[in-house]
Amino acid sequence: MILIKYLEFQTSIGGVVDVTEGVSEAVRESGLVNGAAIIFVPGVTGAVTTIEFEPGLVEDIKKALERLAPIDIDYAHDQRWGDGNGYSHIRASLLGPSLSIPFLERELMLGTWQQIVFLEMDNRPRTRKIVVQLVGEGA
Amino acid sequence: MILIKYLEFQTSIGGVVDVTEGVSEAVRESGLVNGAAIIFVPGVTGAVTTIEFEPGLVEDIKKALERLAPIDIDYAHDQRWGDGNGYSHIRASLLGPSLSIPFLERELMLGTWQQIVFLEMDNRPRTRKIVVQLVGEGA
């Protein structure tokens, strides 16, 4: 059985959004017992990953993204389109838009300190609507 | 239901190949209505991700990969095997070989500007055959 749910939220520039509860809720409400949750970003300036969601690491991941694709270097994208978000695109493409997480007995199989996060990489606040797809079997 | 399709194409060194239409066609021809497409690279010197496929970003992603694993530093792989493509392997392993994209009503759930791309990282042109696996349900 395959189900789709959307998670919608507002972001800030550089925001790291904990979506673990939203994904967990999608699993519990689905009626599915075992399966996989595919979390997918339908966009090219944001990404999903897992992290221990605490303020220190939120700060550290922002610095890591800045090392990966610095804001203040030249991007051909910006010269062509003037969006100023070349760095956003590159960060998002390097991290990737999808994540697959198994669930068992209606619970995501995350580690104790592991949260699912959306990383806002665009150069302006956005309203995001990401996809949670559940592929699984019922009781 | 689970189906496999292959996409085959020629690459150039550093080539970024838009495979979106190939994956979309695989979905449409499958007869499946809802499901997930797993795009998988059976190889270790190429990767898949999504990007806004325009010439500026194609140039920018190449520069980003060069920062991530520069061509002209020493690689133990090259010292052992003399292939000269240590950088190719490292780039591919850091980006990863797989991507999962949901589809709904026979359409990939991509964002407006989001294309699926294969990144050729090897140090010579290749004939690539990547896997599109569809896990889904029919009408």
Next chain:
Amino acid sequence: MILIKYLEFQTSIGGVVDVTEGVSEAVRESGLVNGAAIIFVPGVTGAVTTIEFEPGLVEDIKKALERLAPIDIDYAHDQRWGDGNGYSHIRASLLGPSLSIPFLERELMLGTWQQIVFLEMDNRPRTRKIVVQLVGEGA
């Protein structure tokens, strides 16, 4: 049909563990013929990817991770928690905890030189138990 298997192993600091045989065995023992294997790390200081598993590249990937998130820079995580493994978390979040690999006729669709590896990024040896989830159909 959906099945779960765990792979359990000891790691060393910076260890790169070839789990290909464990995943292949999970597929063969499952009775499933076609499907996808989702390899998932329930933790935030390790990751999975594919690589040509030879000593040169094992050395090269360690150096690449050190460039990505150096051990000896400051991490806010370490200042708050004193774990000393801020770099571990950042590396793991950038690479990601999941990988999806199709299998066909009971065989993983890997390239000739492609192995599945777990990357230990924590600052101490660990006992790891990673998840292999198989979504597939039988004979």
